[in-house]
Amino acid sequence: MEARKVLPRKDGRVIIHFDYDCFYAAVFEAKNPSLKGLPFAVQQKHIIVTCNYEARRRGLHKLQLINEARRTCPDVIIELGEDISKFRDASKELYNFIKQYSWNGRIERLGFDEVWMDVTDIVDYNLETINRHDLDHSFFYTSRDDLTEGFDFDATIHAGHTYPKDAVSNLSEDGTLNEKDLRLKLGSHFAMFVRHQLEQHKGYSSTVGIATNKLLSKLVGNLKKPKGQTTLRPIDSIDSNSSSVIDFMDAHEIGKVPGIGFKLAQKLRELVLQRATDRDPGYSGIKEHVTVSQVRIHPDIDCDKLEKLLGGPGSPHGIGYTVWCLLHGIDDSEVSQARSVPRQISIEDSYIRLDTMPELLKELNVLARSLLKRMRIDLLCDTDDFGGSSDDTAGDDNHASKSSLAGKRWLAHPKTLRLTTRPRMPMQVDGTRMRTMKRISHSCPLPNFVFGLHESVDALAEKLVRESLLSMFRKLHPEKSWWNLSLVNLAVTNMAEAAGESRTANGRNIGNMFKRQEDVLKDYRVTEADDAVPSNAVVDGVYDTTRENVVVGPMPENKDEDSGWIEDDSIGAATDYCHTCGSSVPPFAMIAHQRFHSPALR
DNA sequence: CAGGGTTAAT
DNA sequence: ATTAACC
Incomplete structure (x- = not known):
């Protein structure tokens, strides 16, 4: 292994990270908009899992005990959210909606309320056609096929906020740095556009981050929490003595870095605080706030030392290098392809x-x-029904609710x-x-x-x-x-x-094409701009989606695996019922079954 | 470290 | 086949 110098971050991509604002609450609000102005929270078991911003204004927060919440805000309206099917459905709907704007299918969901999108190809396409002498009157093409689709925008500025807040705008004159910056500007306008579509057509607001990798896009979005968007501009000084990315990462608490979970964070804290985080006799509630910079500055931090510290049985190989990269804002992981x-x-x-x-x-x-x-x-x-739709017309086959x-x-x-x-x-x-x-x-x-x-x-x-x-x-x-x-x-x-x-089809096994159901988008006309949308970014576009969604990927290699599953040979007709648990048990197995119960009952 | 999950990497 | 990490 070589002693690595500054292996450079790769800033070749443009990644957008979406995070729907208080998602569970938003799902209820979408169905019942009158909730929007009221303090509203969603409950699972005995805690508030999320609440809207009106409720937060009144002192509520996520993961709060119900009793405490009611005491703090007696007016709060609470709905039960233990059945998560509606959240799952809404999440899929929004995901599919966003997916229509992707050209390369690199769009990945995390949990129900987060989505990454790799828009590098879209940005590069627009970069080729943009007029560099009239950047403030640019047009963003959102479709390769229909050149009327898109929106007007000002490519001299970012849409929304940026991380070095008001960074030296045109510091470098030598092509490369400005080019990087321009790409992210395009990305930010496209993000604003998609975010706006989401809000207009689905009624969900989101917070987004734009950066050159997944890690940074996710983290930077947090800077403007409700309904905001932030772009992280990677600005490195020529002598590498300062870097906006390093500065950005440095301020984070170690456990807040995605990819560094509970266990890794604990180990890193122990390293920095030398051996005493938890279970320190005498101290109970120590401030264990360890930042990325504290870890990064630490003398024992290089890939190999980290690997020794963090690697172990059950941990992924190369974890030391991975963590080292994360601390430096480096994340080469790809946005994964949408899966069917x-x-x-x-x-x-x-x-x-x-x-x-x-x-x-x-x-x-x-x-x-x-x-x-x-x-x-x-x-x-x-x-697949071939053209002639199979009786989906009036004739509901016999009442069948299971007809489907x-x-x-x-x-x-x-x-x-x-x-x-x-x-x-x-x-x-x-x-x-x-x-x-x-x-x-x-x-x-x-x-x-x-x-x-x-x-x-x-x-x-x-x-x-x-x-x-x-x-x-x-x-x-x-x-x-x-x-x-x-x-x-x-x-x-x-x-x-x-x-x-x-x-x-015995013998006949024609590679069958299957086309995914295409979401039929009606033509859209956007008329309003979001708070954070600069007025010149008001979009006015018409979309059609004839998106081919060919399923690529490994052929199924369907090994047998069908044809005759052999029943468990010991299962016969069950005729008896266990008096303890009520399950049906074949007579010959009853003795063993009873034995199963008895020792358990102490 | 609450609750109902999902994904990736052993 | 099992666990860590993430929301």
Whole structure:
């Protein structure tokens, strides 16, 4: 390994990061706009998960206890947000909306309320056509195909705010630096435009950051929190003695840097504060505010030392180098391509107390049902009807509410089923409870019967619990050990995409093209500018979307994996029911089943 | 370190 | 197959 000098940041890209403002609250407000002026919060279990800005003005904040919130603001309106399906739906809708403005498909979601977009290609295209002698009367092309689509803008300035606040605007005259700056200016105007479309057509406001990589774009957006946008201009002095990026990163608390989570942050703090962050007898609430600069300045900080400190069993290789890069604002990770199917589907719930078999079985059934429903929503698509639409006209086939399943096929088959629990730690002698959030999990092949569309979700869920989940649970919590769960999570992972899979066409397996449903955008006309929008950036555009969305990616290599899932040979017709847990158990297995219960009951 | 997740990298 | 990290 070489002693690296300043390996330069790559500033060749333009990345936009969107963050929808108080998203959960905004979803409720979109449906019920009268909430907007009122203090409004969304509750999950006993906490406020988010609240709108009116509520924040009155002293509420995220992750606040309900009681405390009501005391602080008796007028607050609270809605329950434990069922997250509407948030998921809204998130997908907004994501798909933004995606229409992407040319290269590099658009990535993080959680429900954040999206990155790599607009390098769009910026470069516009850079080629822009008139450098009349920058303040520029036109931004938002479509390659239709040159009437776009908006007027002033390319001499950034849209919105910038990080070096009012940086030396035209400091460098030598092409390269200005070119960098110009690219980000274009990016900022495009960001303003998309953000504006979002607000006009979907009713959601967002906060955005524009920079040359994912890390910086996300962080810089935070500077103007509600409804703002900020561009980070990478300005390095010629002698490398000063850098806006370094300055920007330096001020951050170490744990605020994306990619440095709880554990890494703790280790870095220990390094800087020498060995005493937590559990320091004598001190309880020390200020453990360690900044990026403190770590970066620290003598023991180079890639190798960091690797020794942070690397270990279970950590990714090269973590030291990665962290070193993050501290310096370097992040070469790509904005990932939009995917047509998720990598994983999981659902979970948490419990105050879950320590008996009947309760567990009930909860497993509930979770399994939701999981199967979600699989049918996210993984099932209409089988291609060739032009002549299949009876989707008036004739609702026999009342069938399940009619929708008729012509459906699976876009992907998850191959793995995973059960995760978070055991509640037993009480200690002093009555305290070792706080541990650790999860444990067990996985197994997902039985193929779950893909059957003729059986009801309820029936399939029961079968899944009986034939897979119970034995998995037993491996996580072996007999003899008493358990009390604070969380149960069920997931299907390891998606095998079924691209050209054709079981029906014997022998004939023509590579089938499938076109994604195209979102049909009506023509839009924008008339209003956002607060932060400079008046000259008012956009006036007409859009049409004939976006081809070809699914690229590895061919499915569909290994067998279909054809005859062998039933668990020990499962016969279940005729008896367990008196303890109520599950149906084949007679020959009842003895073992009972044994399963008894030691657990102490 | 709350709650209901998702993703990436072992 | 399991965990860390992120929202």
